[in-house]
Amino acid sequence: MRSSFPDGAEPPERGGRGPRLLAESSRVEAFSDGVLAIAITLLVLDLRTGDRAGQVGHDLLAQWPTYLAYVASFLYIGVIWVNHHALFTRITAVDTGLLWCNLALLLTASILPFPTAELAFAMGQGTYDDKISALVLYAVISAVMAMSWLVVFSYLQRHPQLLRPGVPADFFRTERLRAFAGILAPFVPVLVGLWSPPTALVVMVATPVFYAVTAEGLKTSASRHRGDSAG
Numbered sequence: 001m002r003s004s005f006p007d008g009a010e011p012p013e014r015g016g017r018g019p020r021l022l023a024e025s026s027r028v029e030a031f032s033d034g035v036l037a038i039a040i041t042l043l044v045l046d047l048r049t050g051d052r053a054g055q056v057g058h059d060l061l062a063q064w065p066t067y068l069a070y071v072a073s074f075l076y077i078g079v080i081w082v083n084h085h086a087l088f089t090r091i092t093a094v095d096t097g098l099l100w101c102n103l104a105l106l107l108t109a110s111i112l113p114f115p116t117a118e119l120a121f122a123m124g125q126g127t128y129d130d131k132i133s134a135l136v137l138y139a140v141i142s143a144v145m146a147m148s149w150l151v152v153f154s155y156l157q158r159h160p161q162l163l164r165p166g167v168p169a170d171f172f173r174t175e176r177l178r179a180f181a182g183i184l185a186p187f188v189p190v191l192v193g194l195w196s197p198p199t200a201l202v203v204m205v206a207t208p209v210f211y212a213v214t215a216e217g218l219k220t221s222a223s224r225h226r227g228d229s230a231g
Contacts, residue, residue, distance in 0.1 A: 025094050028102060032084055035106045040077040042113040043070055046120050065123030065201060072204040073116040076142070079208040080109050082215045087152070090171070092164045101152045108145040115141050123197060131197040132190070138204070139186035146182025153179055178214060185210070 046066055048059075084105075094102075115138040122134035153172040156162060160169040185207055193200035 025088060025091055028094055028099065029085075029088050032102060032106060033081070035110055036077055036081045036084070039110045039112060040074060040081075043073050043077075043116055045113070046070060046117045063120075063124065065198070066120035068201040068205060069116050069120040069123065072201065072208075073112050075205065075208040075212075077109060077112060079211045079215070080145075083149075083211060086215045090164055090167045091156070091162055093162050095159070095162065097155060097159070098152075098162060101148075101155050105145075105148040105152060108141065108148045111141055112145075119201075123201060128197070132193055135190045135193045135197065135200055139190050142186035143183045146179050146186075149182065150176055150179035178211070182211070 047070065048063060119134040119138050122130040126134065153175045157169050157172040163169065189200040189203045189207070192203050
């Protein structure tokens with residue numbers, strides 16, 4: 001009978017106190033993919049069709065803040081999915097602690113449609129104060145999202161037995177720098193918004209680019225860049 005444990009992992013002795021490694025990491029990935037797919041689909045609910053005869057073109061153009069907010073959040077969740085996939089290519093098994101860390105990450109991702117809807121409303125119909133409040137709300141939730149990544153990276157650094165052979169635990173020490181940057185970066189659009197809220201939306205669309213480029217890790221991305229420069 002084939003063992004349910006990954007190569008190199010042994011089940012704990014009966015009565016032992018060691019954490020049990022769960023080989024079903026693919027189930028975690030499938031569940032995570034489902035949550036992120038639902039979250040990214042919910043974003044489209046904020047897009048509205050024209051409801052006034054003769055004013056369809058005007059109504060569609062008036063929704064431009066909604067379109068930008070949609071694109072920003074779509075890219076954000078898309079980058080989360082890409083980074084999540086890259087993360088699990090380095091994981092060979094999961095334990096209960098990692099499951100909870102992953103759930104915390106998914107919790108923050110699943111909330112994103114809420115600040116997106118609030119931002120779209122504020123930018124389209126709200127006052128200046130409404131727009132700043134919506135930008136702050138989006139920034140806070142984005143920062144909490146980055147904190148959840150920090151928790152995941154820190155957990156994996158402390159539990160190298162969950163990693164695939166050849167993946168050093170120190171890899172996640174470097175990845176924590178990306179998480180720290182993610183805690184601060186969402187507040188840049190808030191500062192820009194104090195001067196021009198519409199410009200802040202444009203900055204928000206550009207923010208996920210850094211995490212898309214570094215999805216495979218800071219060191220990996222830097223090595224690839226050096227290799228391309230040498231070529």
